[in-house]
Every structure is written in structure tokens, then in C-alpha cells.
Amino acid sequence: xxxxxxxxxxxxxxxxxxxxxxxxxxxxxxxxxxxxxxxxxxxxxxxxxxxxxxxxxxxxxxxxxxxxxxxxxxxxxxxxxxxxxxxxxxxxxxxxxxxxxxxxxxxxxxxxxxxxxxxxxxxxxxxxxxxxxxxxxxxxxxxxxxxxxxxxxxxxxxxxxxxxxxxxxxxxxxx
Amino acid sequence: xxxxxxxxxxxxxxxxxxxxxxxxxxxxxxxxxxxxxxxxxxxxxxxxxxxxxxxxxxxxxxxxxxxxxxxxxxxxxxxxxxxxxxxxxxxxxxxxxxxxxxxxxxxxxxxxxxxxxxxxxxxxxxxxxxxxxxxxxxxxxxxxxxxxxxxxxxxxxxxxxxxxxxxxxxxxxxxxxxxxxxxxxxxxxxxxxxxxxxxxxxxxxxxxxxxxxxxxxxxxxxxxxxxxxxxxxxxxxxxxxxxxxxxxxxxxxxxxxxxxxxxxxxxxxxxxxxxxxxxxxxxxxxxxxxxxxxxxxxxxxxxxxxxxxxxxxxxxxx
Numbered sequence: 096x097x098x099x100x101x102x103x104x105x106x107x108x109x110x111x112x113x114x115x116x117x118x119x120x121x122x123x124x125x126x127x128x129x130x131x132x133x134x135x136x137x138x139x140x141x142x143x144x145x146x147x148x149x150x151x152x153x154x155x156x157x158x159x160x161x162x163x164x165x166x167x168x169x170x171x172x173x174x175x176x177x178x179x180x181x182x183x184x185x186x187x188x189x190x191x192x193x194x195x196x197x198x199x200x201x202x203x204x205x206x207x208x209x210x211x212x213x214x215x216x217x218x219x220x221x222x223x224x225x226x227x228x229x230x231x232x233x234x235x236x237x238x239x240x241x242x243x244x245x246x247x248x249x250x251x252x253x254x255x256x257x258x259x260x261x262x263x264x265x266x267x268x269x270x
Numbered sequence: 271x272x273x274x275x276x277x278x279x280x281x282x283x284x285x286x287x288x289x290x291x292x293x294x295x296x297x298x299x300x301x302x303x304x305x306x307x308x309x310x311x312x313x314x315x316x317x318x319x320x321x322x323x324x325x326x327x328x329x330x331x332x333x334x335x336x337x338x339x340x341x342x343x344x345x346x347x348x349x350x351x352x353x354x355x356x357x358x359x360x361x362x363x364x365x366x367x368x369x370x371x372x373x374x375x376x377x378x379x380x381x382x383x384x385x386x387x388x389x390x391x392x393x394x395x396x397x398x399x400x401x402x403x404x405x406x407x408x409x410x411x412x413x414x415x416x417x418x419x420x421x422x423x424x425x426x427x428x429x430x431x432x433x434x435x436x437x438x439x440x441x442x443x444x445x446x447x448x449x450x451x452x453x454x455x456x457x458x459x460x461x462x463x464x465x466x467x468x469x470x471x472x473x474x475x476x477x478x479x480x481x482x483x484x485x486x487x488x489x490x491x492x493x494x495x496x497x498x499x500x501x502x503x504x505x506x507x508x509x510x511x512x513x514x515x516x517x518x519x520x521x522x523x524x525x526x527x528x529x530x531x532x533x534x535x536x537x538x539x540x541x542x543x544x545x546x547x548x549x550x551x552x553x554x555x556x557x558x559x560x561x562x563x564x565x566x567x568x569x570x571x572x573x574x575x576x577x578x579x580x581x582x583x584x585x586x587x588x
Contacts, residue, residue, distance in 0.1 A: 158295065161309040161337075161573075171271070171574035173288060174295040179302075211304040 098240060100261035103223065103254075106239030107136065110221050111143035113237050118188055121148040123216065125184050127157045129193040129205055130175035135256035136223060137192035153180030157191070157212075162204035179212055189215040190237075194252040196222040199233035224263055226250050271570050274386040274395040278406040278446040286413065286449055292566035293414050293559070299336065300558065309573045310339035313370040318360070319345045319398070320376045325533060325557070326398050326408075330373045333564035339572075342367070357381060361390035369393045371572055379403035394571045402436050408532055409442035411563040413450055415556050416487050419528050424451035429481045431457040431513060432491030432540050435464050435502070439532045440491060444472050457481050459513065461502040478513055482522045489530040490515050490540045506539060516542040520550065528552050 098106070118124055121144050128137030134156045141152040158175040160166075191205050202220060209218060221237035226244045242265070244250060249266045253259075271285050281289070299305055315334040317327050327343065334341045344364070346352055351360060357376075364372055371394045374382045379401030386395035399405040413423065420426055428447055434440045434456050444454050448471060455473040456463065467474055475481050482488065493509065503509045510516075515529065523529075529541075529550045537543045546553060 161307045161569075166309060166573050169574060171570045171572075174292050174569075176295060177298060207308070211306065212302065 096262055096264045097242060098224075098263035100255075103239070103261050103263065106223065107139050108143055110237045110239060111140050111147065114140070114190060114219070114221065115144060115147060117219070117236070121145075121150055121152050123187045124152050125180060125182070125187045125189050125215075126152055126154045127179075127184075127189055127191055127205075127209075128154070129191060129201060130156055130158055131257055132194040132252055132254050133192045134176075135254050136194060136221075137190075138256075140190075140192060140221065153182055155180045157205055157208055159201055159204035159208050162207040164200055164204065177208075184209065184213040184215045186214070186216050188217045188219065190219045190221055192221045194223050194254075195250050196220070196225045196233075196235050196238075197228055197250075199229045199231035202233050203231055223252060224250055273571065274382075274397075275406055275567055275571065276382050276386055276395065276397045277404050278409045278442040278449070281406070281410075281446065281449060283449050283451075286410070286446060289410055289563065289566045289570065290414050290417055292570060293410075293562040294418075296565045296569070297559070297562040299565075300562075306336055306338060308338050309569055310334065310337040310370075313339045313572055314342065314368060315339045315371045315373060315568065315572075316342045316344055316364050316367075316369040316393075317398075318364070318372050318374045319343070320351060320374075320381070321346070321399070323375050323399065326375060329557070329560045330396075330398060330407075330564050330568075332561045333568055334371075336561070337565055337568060339370075339568070342369070357385065358388070358390055361385055361388070364393070365391045371396060371568060373398045375399045377401055396567060396571065399438055401438070402441075403438050404442045404445075405438040406442050406446070407560070407564055407567055408439050409446040410567065411556060411560040412439075412443055412489065412530060412532070413446055414563050415530065415552055415559050416452075416528070417450075418559070419552065420486055420526070422451070423447065426452045426486040427455065427484055428452050428487040428489065429455045429457055429478075429485040430489045430491065431478060431481075431515070433462050433493050433502075434458045434467075434491065435462045436494045437491050441470075443489065444470050448472070455481050455485070457513065459503055459509070478515075478519065479522070482519055483524070485523065485527055487528055487530060488515065488523065489532075490535070491532070492534065492536060493539055510539055514540050514542065515545050517544045520545050520548065523550070530556060532556070 126137040128134035141154040144152050155178045158177040160172050219236040222235045223239040224242050225238045226242045253262045373396045375398040382397040430440050457475045531553045
């Protein structure tokens with residue numbers, strides 16, 4: 096195990112403060128989690144920001160399935176929920192939240208998906224784990240933990256909301 | 271899912287629930303400023319309609335266009351089809367044009383099946399109604415509408431009332447709703463129930479008034495006069511009195527019961543205007559849901575890799 100529940104909590108608290116510092120407050124912020132595990136992470140970050148700033152931050156989810164570049168190479172995938180907060184994203188600062196940043200292809204798809212929803216003032220990216228091996232010119236603005244990995248390894252993020260326990264671990268490492 | 275959608279019986283419970291869940295996500299698209307998704311960019315969907323059906327065709331057309339597919343409409347009137355071209359030659363033409371999916375409506379039962387399994391075309395075939403046989407996407411949109419109003423369909427009682435004999439909607443619904451766990455009762459005069467109905471696994475009744483108080487869903491079917499070449503009931507008026515849904519019968523329903531109709535309805539025949547326009551009626555919503563369900567079907571049949579079926583649940587590819 097690389098991160099336990101307390102490590103994840105601390106990382107999210109730090110990310111929340113970094114977002115506030117960078118954005119100079121919580122005004123105009125919208126957090127969009129990428130299903131599945133980006134969504135509970137976005138909610139947790141929003142709770143922390145609300146606790147500090149005393150105002151509700153809109154949270155939603157953004158499914159990128161139909162925008163993926165490998166859609167035609169794999170069997171049809173089930174769609175996951177997209178929920179844009181009622182205020183929309185036009186003119187706001189959108190923070191995309193995901194669990195693992197790897198090739199960068201999911202985020203590219205997310206940027207395309209955002210394009211069809213509206214025109215944000217700025218888009219930032221927050222991830223719990225950055226495991227490297229980028230295939231596109233994309234980087235995260237807020238990172239919980241940099242985790243250098245080999246390509247044969249698998250980073251597994253488990254969260255209480257979806258998997259009953261908070262933990263980040265690396266599987267399949269060569270002995 | 272299989273590569274074609276020819277019959278509601280092709281769908282397992284998992285397949286059907288996947289279509290419903292996918293449709294639920296796609297339905298929210300109607301509220302967005304840009305009602306388009308890129309999933310089927312560069313794919314070609316041909317609407318091959320040997321019978322007139324404006325509402326089904328535009329529903330499929332809207333669904334395909336919202337997924338960014340190219341749509342070619344091929345209807346019998348004013349085309350080579352009315353000049354005597356055979357189904358085979360039409361199919362070979364479509365294949366030569368590079369169709370990825372063929373949505374076919376045909377007056378003969380089994381025509382979509384022939385198209386899918388003849389080897390004439392490599393594309394996916396979607397049955398948009400064949401003769402008096404099946405209309406699976408209509409059943410899916412009906413199930414989707416029920417599911418949105420009532421939740422899971424297990425143990426729900428659905429009454430399908432009217433011209434079951436000529437209705438592909440009734441057959442597809444009976445198959446799909448039973449797959450989803452609902453109890454189906456077909457209500458019609460004896461002359462309008464098909465031979466061999468006992469093999470469908472459904473209840474039948476000749477008495478509408480006895481069925482209505484227990485039903486969670488009442489689906490009225492259109493009396494298909496164009497297929498009535500024999501006299502199935504004495505007069506239209508007698509049919510309306512015994513099997514039409516009017517305000518008086520509507521008051522026998524439970525509070526949560528919804529009234530459906532696949533359209534086009536004949537007001538005053540199988541359903542009165544006050545019922546069709548009442549709060550219980552979800553007839554207009556069925557049309558909206560039809561686009562979402564057909565998008566889900568096209569997406570699930572076409573978006574994946576060729577020759578690969580089933581869904582991919584792998585997640586750690588962020």
C-alpha cells in the first residue's frame with residue numbers, strides 16, 4: 096500500500112488549499128469529477144473548500160466515454176453519469192478531478208467533452224496520483240502524490256464511496 | 271449485445287438493462303446546449319424503410335445524428351424499391367455504399383432477419399418493425415418509460431389492450447417485459463388474439479374491466495384498419511365500448527398507473543381524448559424517450575470494435 100486513508104485525507108486537504116490559493120478564493124469554482132472515482136474525490140475536495148471558505152462549491156461529474164480515442168478499438172462501454180451543476184460552467188473556473196493521471200488520454204477526452212458543455216474561463220486538473228508515462232502534452236495543476244511506476248504495474252485506487260476502503264496501492268510489481 | 275437487434279428475444283436481462291441505463295445517461299443530452307456526441311463520427315447509418323413510418327424514421331434519424339453518424343434515408347416511395355428491385359439487390363447496393371448499420375422497416379415478417387443472416391451485408395441490422403412480427407426498439411422505449419415512472423419492473427403488472435393479432439409492438443413488449451420481470455396481460459377480443467398465444471407465457475383476458483384495477487401500466491394499441499381485411503369485430507362502436515379506454519375506465523386505475531400508446535393513436539376509437547390528454551398519459555414522453563433509447567441501441571451496436579461484443583468494464587486506464 097502506498098497511501099492509506101489518512102494519507103489520502105491529508106493529500107486532499109492540501110489540494111483543496113492549493114486550489115483556493117491559486118484561484119484566490121472559491122468564487123466561480125466548479126468541480127467536475129471524472130467517473131467513477133473522480134466523482135467522490137471531487138465531492139471531498141468541495142467539502143473541504145466549503146469548510147474553509149464557508150460557501151458551497153458546485154460539484155458535478157463529467158463522463159468522457161464517448162469522447163475517448165480508443166472507442167473503436169474496444170467493445171462498447173457502458174456510459175457513466177454526467178451531471179453539470181445548475182449554474183453551468185460558462186465563465187467559471189472548472190477543476191477536473193480524477194484518481195490517476197497516466198497517459199493523459201482521459202483528460203484530453205474530458206477537455207473535448209467540456210467543449211460541448213460550455214466555455215469555462217479556465218480549466219485546471221487535480222489528481223490524487225500522478226503515475227507518469229504521459230502520451231500527450233498534459234499535466235496536472237494539483238497532485239496528491241507523484242508515484243513513479245513501471246508500465247507493467249497497475250495503480251489501484253480504492254475509495255470508501257465505491258470500494259468500502261480508502262487506499263492506493265501498486266499491484267503487479269515484478270518481484 | 272449481439273451484433274444485430276432483430277427481436278426483443280435477442281436481449282438478455284443484462285443487455286436490456288444496459289440499454290436502459292445507457293438511455294438514461296443519453297436522455298440528459300436533451301437539456302444541453304449542444305445536443306451532439308462524437309461517438310459514431312464517420313459511421314454511416316442507413317434508414318431502409320419499405321413501409322411508411324415517419325415517426326420511427328425521424329426518431330432513428332435524430333438518434334443517429336445526435337451521435338454524429340451520417341444518415342442516409344432510403345424509402346420505398348420514389349426509389350428503386352418501387353421499381354421492383356429485390357431485397358437482395360438493395361442490400362448489395364447498401365453494402366457497396368459502406369453502411370455500418372441498416373435500420374430496416376419492412377412489411378414482411380422476417381425481412382430484417384433475412385438481411386442480417388444472408389451474408390449480403392456486413393453491417394449491423396436493426397429491426398424497426400417487420401410485418402406483424404416485432405418492433406424491438408419500441409418495446410425498449412416502452413420499458414424505459416415504465417422504468418422511469420415505476421422503477422424496477424419486477425412483479426409489475428402491464429396490460430396490453432387491443433389489436434394484439436396485428437401488433438408487432440405487443441409481441442416485442444411481451445417478450446421484453448417478461449425478460450425484465452414484469453407480468454403481462456394481453457386484453458383483446460378473441461378474434462384479435464393470435465393463434466398460439468399460449469406459447470408466449472403471458473396471461474390473456476377478454477374482459478378489460480377486470481384487468482384495469484390491478485394494472486400498473488395500461489398500454490393501448492391502435493386498431494390497425496389497414497390490416498383489417500376480415501371483420502374482426504361487428505362495429506367500431508362496439509369495439510370502443512368494450513375495449514376502449516375512456517374517462518370512466520380511467521377512474522378504475524390505481525393512483526400510480528400510467529397510460530401508454532405507441533402511436534399514432536385514433537382518438538375516440540381505442541382511447542378517448544380526455545384520457546390521452548390526462549396526467550396519467552405518458553404518450554408524448556414515449557416519443558422523447560424513443561430518441562434516447564435508439565441512441566443507446568446504435569451506440570451499443572456500433573461504437574465498439576468490429577466483431578467484439580459485450581461491454582468492457584476495465585477502469586484503470588486513466
